[in-house]
Amino acid sequence: MSNLVNMKKIIPFFLFVAVLAGACEKQGETFIPNSAQNGNGQSGSITRFAVYGEYLYALDQNQIQVYKFNASGTPVLVNKVETQWGLETIIIYEETIYVGSTTSLYILDITNPENPILLSQTDRETDLAGGCDPVVVKGIYAFSTIKIIPNVCGLVNQTSRLLVYDVSDKTAPVLVGGHDMMMPNGLGYKDNTLFVCDEGAAAVVVFDITDPANCTPISAIDITDPVDVIINGNRMVVSTKTGFSFYDVTNPSQVLSMGSLSF
Numbered sequence: 452m453s454n455l456v457n458m459k460k461i462i463p464f465f466l467f468v469a470v471l472a473g474a475c476e477k478q479g480e481t482f483i484p485n486s487a488q489n490g491n492g493q494s495g496s497i498t499r500f501a502v503y504g505e506y507l508y509a510l511d512q513n514q515i516q517v518y519k520f521n522a523s524g525t526p527v528l529v530n531k532v533e534t535q536w537g538l539e540t541i542i543i544y545e546e547t548i549y550v551g552s553t554t555s556l557y558i559l560d561i562t563n564p565e566n567p568i569l570l571s572q573t574d575r576e577t578d579l580a581g582g583c584d585p586v587v588v589k590g591i592y593a594f595s596t597i598k599i600i601p602n603v604c605g606l607v608n609q610t611s612r613l614l615v616y617d618v619s620d621k622t623a624p625v626l627v628g629g630h631d632m633m634m635p636n637g638l639g640y641k642d643n644t645l646f647v648c649d650e651g652a653a654a655v656v657v658f659d660i661t662d663p664a665n666c667t668p669i670s671a672i673d674i675t676d677p678v679d680v681i682i683n684g685n686r687m688v689v690s691t692k693t694g695f696s697f698y699d700v701t702n703p704s705q706v707l708s709m710g711s712l713s714f
Contacts, residue, residue, distance in 0.1 A: 495679035495690065496585040496637040501543045506564045508548060510538040515550065517565060532559065532567050544588040547621060551584030551595055558621045570621045585637050585679075587645075591619040592627075592663040594645060596635035611635055613647060615663050628664040632656070637679030639687070644703035646687065648677035655680065655689060657703060672698070672706055 500509040507518040507526050513536045518526035537553035548567060550557040555574070559567040586595045593616040613635060615628035633651025640646065645658040645666060654671040676692040685701040686709075694713035698706050 495681050496542065496587050496639060497540055497679045499539075499541060501541050501548070503543050503561065503564060506561075508541060508543070508561075508567075510541055510550065512536055512538060514538075515541070515548070515559070515567060517567065519565065529565055530567070532569065534569075534572075540585040542586060542588065547588075549586045549588055549593060551586040553584065556584070556586060556593065556595055556616065556624065558618065558624065560621070571624055573616070573624055573626070587638055587640060588618065589640055589660070589663075591617060592660075593618045593624065594638060594640070594660075594663075594666075596632065596638055596647060598635050598650075611651070613638075613658075613666070615666060617664075628666060630658070630666055630668065636677060637690075639680040639682045641682050641685075641687070641700055641703060644700070646672075646680050646682065646700075648679060648689065650676055650678070653677075657706070669704065670706075 500507060505520050507520065509516045509518065513534055515532040515534065515538070516528060517530035517532070519529045521527050534550070534557060535552070535554055538550055539553060540551040542549050543561070546560065546562055548559040548561055550559070555572045557572050558570045560570055561567050584595055584597055586593055588594075595614045595616065597612050597614060611632045611634055613630045613632055614626060616624040617627045618624045632647065632649050634649060636648040636650055638645060638647040640660065643659065643661045645660045647656045647658065649656050652671065653675050654673055655677050656668050657670045657672065658666045659669050660666045674689060674691065674696055678690045678692060681688045682700065685699055687698040687700045689696045689698065694711055696711040697709040699709055700706050
């Protein structure tokens with residue numbers, strides 16, 4: 452039953468990518484995922500599965516399920532990695548899986564893709580316990596948003612926050628910085644600029660991450676109910692609760708709107 456549930460979760464995401472592709476073509480360019488460019492894979496930061504070569508990794512509430520595509524292209528379950536309860540999001544960066552949960556950031560090595568090895572699991576401060584947790588990684592730093600919604604993601608009087616980890620030693624990530632936010636969701640980056648969806652602020656907050664440990668907000672893009680971002684070259688796609696908005700981020704200090712698509 453859990454395998455069927457996970458596959459149902461996968462289908463909407465492929466539809467999401469298809470919509471992005473079609474939308475970008477309407478703007479005069481073809482949407483080309485970064486996976487075709489750098490091998491790291493490309494999706495939004497709020498996703499419960501990721502594809503890496505012949506393997507698909509999907510999250511259950513307390514396990515990472517490993518599927519291998521057979522000759523006909525059908526994914527077959529080949530392994531499971533047990534974790535604590537509350538897995539939320541997954542990304543793959545340089546042969547490493549990063550999983551955000553309501554309690555921790557998990558880091559797993561997939562040098563052997565069929566047998567992920569758990570390298571580390573962070574401890575979260577009490578005032579951030581329970582928060583929902585998407586993650587993106589740039590070089591030796593992992594950026595994670597902790598969204599607190601009282602009694603849904605976290606408790607009353609807790610604070611939502613952007614956290615920055617030094618993951619140069621993947622077996623011992625170190626929390627090195629952060630910034631308070633209202634109700635952050637997904638995030639993504641271009642060069643030394645980080646874009647964070649903040650539903651509570653009705654904006655995508657733009658951070659300078661030249662010094663990741665001291666990330667500084669430099670501007671905000673007004674948008675209602677931002678959920679997640681995908682950045683592809685100089686194009687940024689922001690998903691909202693009602694559609695998609697497109698932006699030119701060639702100059703991150705002067706982000707230009709390129710239209711929207713509603714559903």
